[in-house]
Amino acid sequence: MPVRNPASSSVGFRTLTSCAAAVIVLWGVRQLSSVIAPAFLALTLTIAVSPLRDRLKGWAAAFVPLTVILLVLCALGGAVVVAAARFAGLVPQYADQYRRLLSSAGRVLHDIGVDRSQIRKALSGVDPDRLVQAAQSLLSGLTGTVSAVLITVLVLYGMSLDAAVLQRATGALTTERPGLVTALRGFARDTCAYLMVCTVFGLIVALLDTAVLALLGVPLPLLWGLLSFITNYIPNVGFIIGLAPPAVLALLDSGVATMLWVIAAYCVLNFLIQSVVQPKYAGRSARLSTTVTMLSLLVWTWALGALGAVLAVPLSSFARAVLLDADPTTAWASPFVAGHDERSGEKPR
Known part of the structure; x- marks a missing residue:
């Protein structure tokens, strides 16, 4: 008769309990969004x-x-x-x-x-x-x-x-809770770095989009440039949200050809910068993998609405600091969230 391993049963029970607690907390966050x-x-x-x-x-x-x-x-x-x-x-x-x-x-x-x-x-x-x-x-x-x-x-x-x-x-608290202090300071440092990266790339994207839309004669290019800057804080899919309004307005104002030029310009500029170049710097600064970033966008948008999409990365970085980095018993999961092992010095690809 096989012998049950108490340790594995304990780990499974803790995992199930943690998942249930996470669902309850997220539901409460949504109610108080x-x-x-x-x-x-x-x-x-x-x-x-x-x-x-x-x-x-x-x-x-x-x-x-x-x-x-x-x-x-x-x-x-x-x-x-x-x-x-x-x-x-x-x-x-x-x-x-x-x-x-x-x-x-x-x-x-x-x-x-x-x-x-x-x-x-x-x-x-x-x-x-x-x-x-x-x-x-x-x-x-x-x-x-x-x-x-x-x-x-x-x-x-x-x-x-x-x-x-x-x-x-x-x-x-450094002496009594060194893990918590280190985690919170890491969260603050990562948040500053992430916001700096998003702001710099957002300004670049906004200026390029405004210039292209002005050249194409699309109405309100400054508005769409501002929208591009704001949606740049939404990871991975922000440029799609920023593309839809000027593309539709270009179609109504000047026809299909102008709309196609707008789509092409956004795909070249915004997709290249926001979805290829920026995530390498933003993900590294926030210490979150691409998969975790995408899941964060879905979860926090569901819980907090539009503002949750903008704050998805800082929110997940805070959750990582409090739930993983601050506790030595859960710190082993940090490389899975970051997408690389920070202890070995390996950088994300």
Whole structure:
């Protein structure tokens, strides 16, 4: 009669318990997403300006980084509101082109053998007026972010005042909890590096996209350049999200040829930079493998919505620091998350 190994049974039970706990925690995070998402955004921004805070003393260490963050948020928010207002005023002009495009699509489908009744049934659910309604409701939808902005600013203010105290408290734990302190400091360092990489590549992509769209005559090139910059923080699939609106607008404004040029330009510029070059630097700076990064995008988008997609990598880096790196009994799993063995010095390929 085979003898059961108690150790393997214990490992299996712990794995099953950990998975169940993760599901429960993620469900709770989703229920509290309206608070957790802006709070973690505030934490990420506070960490992003930590190199500036380290160079300052006294009250300046608290208020100068906070002022920098608020100025950047105000600039981005103002640009988004102005661009969205222009977009909402522009889209209704293309309602007739949208109807003609649907009619042309119906004729093409009929020519290749699709029954007219099936075409009418398929197009009956595509109401051209919805395009106009969506544009008109865009600005009103922005008001729904006011609560998230307020939470972010309030938490930012508190974290800026407490940053120096928390830094000293963390240093005092070095003797008692060296693993936790090392993990948290690694998370802060990785987050700063990741945000720096994404910001630099995002600016490059935004400038190139804006220039190409302006040359092609696509309306609102600055808006789509701003969208490219923001979606650059969404790993791997960000350029697809940034491509769809200017491609559709190019189709409505100038026709199929311009749309194809926009798609080609985005595929060459954005795919090459965002999906080939940048992940090698972003993944290495965040110490997350490509597979983990993709899964992070799916999980955190489900749990926290659009903001979860932007914060997917910092969120997973934080989870790795707390759940794996801080505990010697689980540190063995870190190479599987990072995609390489850091202890051996092997770099990700």
